Amino acid sequence: MTDNLSMKRALIMQSFAPLFLILLIKYFDCRLPHLCRAFFMVMLKEPEMALIKLIHHPLLITAVLEVLCFLWIIYSIYSVRYFEKSQRSNFVSMGESPINIEKIQDSGVTFFMTYVLPMAMDDLDTLQGFIVFAILMAMLFALMWKTNLYYQNPVLxxxxxxxxxxxxxxxxxxxxxxxxxIGITRGNVEEGDNIKRQIISDNVFIIYEDI
Known part of the structure; x- marks a missing residue:
């Protein structure tokens, strides 16, 4: 039995998709598309001048943040499709049954209120704020990689x-x-049902009733 580390990574990144969607909307500036177009036009003629202007432009941090948010959301959309596609195969059925089932009703809400909402309130359009945000995200990613907290994914x-x-x-x-x-399912799994399972990582499984 092998852990599916690519799925684990996808679920971790997917967990923060609501945060990056909020940040994308919060820091969107109508001037950014025009500035990007102007930058590339100058870049074709005077690359050095374009880079100098870019480094000193007051919207540089905002532009970097917007690009990061956009790419993160695109990856998260892909990860949803990857997660759903992975459930069409690689299940193991060995006549097993779950017992002592307890629904975890508030996992997505808890994750959102604990990790997403506070991060969305920070001021990120300054260099210091952006650096602090990057450090916090790296620490959160490492924390979720070392634990099984990624199952609290609000997107799921x-x-x-x-x-x-x-x-x-x-x-x-x-x-x-x-x-x-921890079981993740879409549907209904009851105690005593024969199940098919697919390991993600740690003690987290995708589980469905084996019909």
Whole structure:
């Protein structure tokens, strides 16, 4: 059994898509498209002059932030499609059943209120603010990579996925015997159902009823 680290990375980045959408709207400046067009026109004629003007332009940080937000959102949209496509194969069915199921109803809301909303309130259109934001994002990404907090993804909640904790009644995965696991599903999984599973990482699984 191998962890799906690419899916884990996609879910982590997807978790922050609402934050970058908010920032994209918050810092959008109607002058940016015109300035970008003017920059590339000068760049074709006088590259050095264009770079000097770019470095000293007051909207440089805003432009960098907008590009970062746009690319992050594009990747997040791709990651949603990747996540859905991955559920068409690579499931394991071994007659296992979940027990002690507990729905985690507020995971997406908790993540949004804890990590997304406070970050959206910061002032990011200054160099110092942008650097602090970048450091915080790097630390949050590292924290989520080292833990299983990425299952609290608010985007999954919006897309209709349910999150629940469970234990395996019986399983050939020795490391997960009598251990709390996290299940992600779209639909309904009840105690005693035969399931098919796909490991993401840590103790987080995609689970569906094996019909």
């Amino acid at each position: 909640t919006i897309l209709g996925y349910e999150i629940f904790s469970f234990e395996f009644e019986t399983t050939q995965l020795a490391q997960y015997e009598e251990k709390k696991c």
